[in-house]
Amino acid sequence: MKKSQIFKFTIVVSTLLLFGCNNSDEQPNILLQDCLTTNLQTGVVAFYPFNNGSINDESGNNNHLSNTTSASATDDRNGNPTCAFQFNSSNNEFLTFINPVFLNDLQNGSFSISLWYLSEIQGAGLLSRGNDLGNCAGGRGEWNVSLWDNNWIYFHINGYRIIGITPNPAVLQLNEWHHLVVTSDNNDLKVYQDGVLIADLESVSCGSGPTPSLNVGDLFIGEFLTGKLDDIILYNRLLTQNDITELYNLSPCCN
Incomplete structure (x- = not known):
């Protein structure tokens, strides 16, 4: 040559x-x-914006989801196509990560979850680590975030739980997008909806019941939900009120 x-x-x-x-x-x-702004990138363990229908983790940590069901991409809260995900509980639709070791021991330290949800029915699951029944009534796996029948927000982790009652509990808030943040710091639990703290509970145990095994169980997203999810972020730190306000005011992540 x-x-x-x-x-x-x-x-x-x-x-x-x-x-x-x-x-x-x-x-x-x-x-x-x-x-995400620079301060909101700190402590990100996994980030699922569902940009253009992707179920990849966009944090750079490669904690990509899998979809073995008929869950599908849909419009986000600003009407951008294929930038959120739609689930139907009647069809047993969900996204998952098998054996998410990247979540191990998060429940023992500072831990936060930020997401956007739209529920079409009363009572819905949003995400959980494992899906076996926990020692908290309504709890699943090691930890879970869900909506009770009246669409109160339920957060269970490490044998403790908190219920966040919306500012107007008489309104079921179906078919509406809402921002949700839950935080845990050594079982000091908080729930924020649409940037507002609606529940703060320190170290109140669920009582007797089966204790879930720690650091086992798959990550389930959208299981038992009929509705939509978007911009899911898992943090290994506590989010501050300023962080949460900023997250609430961000536009959907859609390129």
Whole structure:
């Protein structure tokens, strides 16, 4: 092969490698930076914005979900197509991560979850680590976030639970998008809806009952929900009120 041909071949291969690396390695970090401000990127364990129907983790940690059901991409809260996910509990639809070791021991320290939800029915599951019955009434797995029949927000973790009553509990708030944040710090539990603290409960045990095994069980998203979820973020730190206000005011992550 002539020197000129070798030179051209080297340029082509280098270009392909460059673009290939950008698509596989750089894109998640680029999307995280596009969607979250610098302070909101701190402590992110997994980030699921469902951008263009993707169920990948865009935190850069590669904690990608799988979909073995008929759950599908749908419009987000701003009407952007394929930038949220739709679930139907009658069809047993959900997303999952098998054996999520990246969640191990989070329940023993500071832990926060931020998400957007729209429920079409009374009583719905949102996400959980495991789905076996826990020692809290209504609890599943190691921890779970769900809506009770009157659409009160339920958060159970580590043998403790908290129920967040919306500012107007008489309104079922069906078919409406709402922002939800739950935090846990050594069983000091808080629930925020639409940027407002609606429940704060410190170290109140659920009482007797089966104790779920720790650090086991798959991650389930949307199981028992008929409705939509979007912009799910798992943190290994406590979110502050300023963080939560900022998250509530962010536009949907949709490129």
